[in-house]
Amino acid sequence: MSTLDASDDQASPATMSARPVRVIPQGRSGSALKKADNRAAYLFLLPWLAGILLITTLPMLASLYLSFTNYAVIGLPAWIGLDNYIRLFTADRRFITSIWVTLTYVGWSVPLVLLFSLAIAVALNRGLRGLAIYRSLFYVPSLIGASVGIGLLWKEVFGERGVVNDILGWFGIAGRGWINNPTFALPSVIALNVWTFGASMVIFLAALRQIPESYYEAASIDGANAWQRFRRITLPLIAPVIFFNTVLLLINSFQSFTQAFVVSNGRGGPVDSTLLYSLYLYQQAFQQMQMGYASAMAWILLIAIGIATALMFWSSRYWVFYGDR
Numbered sequence: 001m002s003t004l005d006a007s008d009d010q011a012s013p014a015t016m017s018a019r020p021v022r023v024i025p026q027g028r029s030g031s032a033l034k035k036a037d038n039r040a041a042y043l044f045l046l047p048w049l050a051g052i053l054l055i056t057t058l059p060m061l062a063s064l065y066l067s068f069t070n071y072a073v074i075g076l077p078a079w080i081g082l083d084n085y086i087r088l089f090t091a092d093r094r095f096i097t098s099i100w101v102t103l104t105y106v107g108w109s110v111p112l113v114l115l116f117s118l119a120i121a122v123a124l125n126r127g128l129r130g131l132a133i134y135r136s137l138f139y140v141p142s143l144i145g146a147s148v149g150i151g152l153l154w155k156e157v158f159g160e161r162g163v164v165n166d167i168l169g170w171f172g173i174a175g176r177g178w179i180n181n182p183t184f185a186l187p188s189v190i191a192l193n194v195w196t197f198g199a200s201m202v203i204f205l206a207a208l209r210q211i212p213e214s215y216y217e218a219a220s221i222d223g224a225n226a227w228q229r230f231r232r233i234t235l236p237l238i239a240p241v242i243f244f245n246t247v248l249l250l251i252n253s254f255q256s257f258t259q260a261f262v263v264s265n266g267r268g269g270p271v272d273s274t275l276l277y278s279l280y281l282y283q284q285a286f287q288q289m290q291m292g293y294a295s296a297m298a299w300i301l302l303i304a305i306g307i308a309t310a311l312m313f314w315s316s317r318y319w320v321f322y323g324d325r
Helices: 003-009 013-018 030-066 083-090 093-124 131-144 148-157 163-170 185-195 198-209 213-221 226-237 239-254 258-263 277-287 291-319
Strands: none
Touching: 030 291, 083 093, 083 291, 093 131, 093 185, 093 198, 093 239, 093 277, 131 148, 131 198, 148 163, 148 185, 148 258, 185 258, 198 239, 213 226, 226 239, 239 291, 258 277, 277 291
C-alpha cells in the first residue's frame, strides 16, 4: 500500500468533513413517481371503466327506473310505482309458470352437467392415448351449444323423423314428436344443455391433473378400493372446483334462452312447457313491447340469482375444503 493510500485511510474525521461533498442531482420524488404511475394505470383502465359505466351501470339504473313505470317504447314512461311487481305475483299466471319451468330446468341441468363433466374428466384422466383429441371433441359442443344452428339441429334430432326415433325404431319402439309433446319438450331442452358439458369437463380435468399420484398410491397400500379413493381423496381435493363450476352453471342456467327460443319457435310451447323465465321476459319486452314490465322481471331475476349464489357461498363452508384448513 502506498504512503498516500495509508494517509487517506488514517485521515481524521475533521479532515474528512472538510473535504468537498459532491451533490448528486436527484429526479422526481417517490410520491411524484407514484402519481405518474397511477395516472398511467388509470389511462389504461379508462376503456374498461367507460365500458362498465356506459354499457353496464347506466343501462342497469335505467332499467331499475323503468321497472316502476309503464313504458311501451313509443312515448314517455309513466310512473306507476310497484304496480308491475304486484301484477307479476298476483295477476300473471304465465309468470308463475315460467318460474316453475325455470326451477325445473335448473334443478335437472346443473346436477346432470356436473355429473357428466366429472365422469368424462375422470375417464380422460386415466392416461388415454390422444387425450388432446378427446378433450377437444368433448369441448366443441360447449362452444356451439347455445347457437341458433344447434337449436335447429336439435329440433330435427328430436323431431318425428329425427335420429332419436330412427334409433328407437331399430329396437321396435315407436317414436314420437319429442319437441311437440308437453311431457318431453322440456327434457329435450335439458338434454341439449347437458350436451354442452365440455367447459366444465376441461376445468375438472385440470383439477384432477393437480392431485399428486402419491396420495392414491398411499391409499392403495392401505387397502382402499377405487370408490374409496375417489370419495376420500378426489372429491375433497377438487371440492373448490366443484363449487366454482356449480356457481357458473347455476347462473348460466337461470339465464338460458337460446335453446328454448329456437326449439319452441319463441313461444315457449307446447302449452308453456318450455317457457323459461328469460324467454317470457323476451316476449314481454320485444313482442308485447312492455319494457317497464320486462324491466321488473329482469330485476327479479337478478335478485333471484344473487340469492341463489349467496346460498351457494354460505353452504360452501360445510363441504368445500381448501388447503389451508
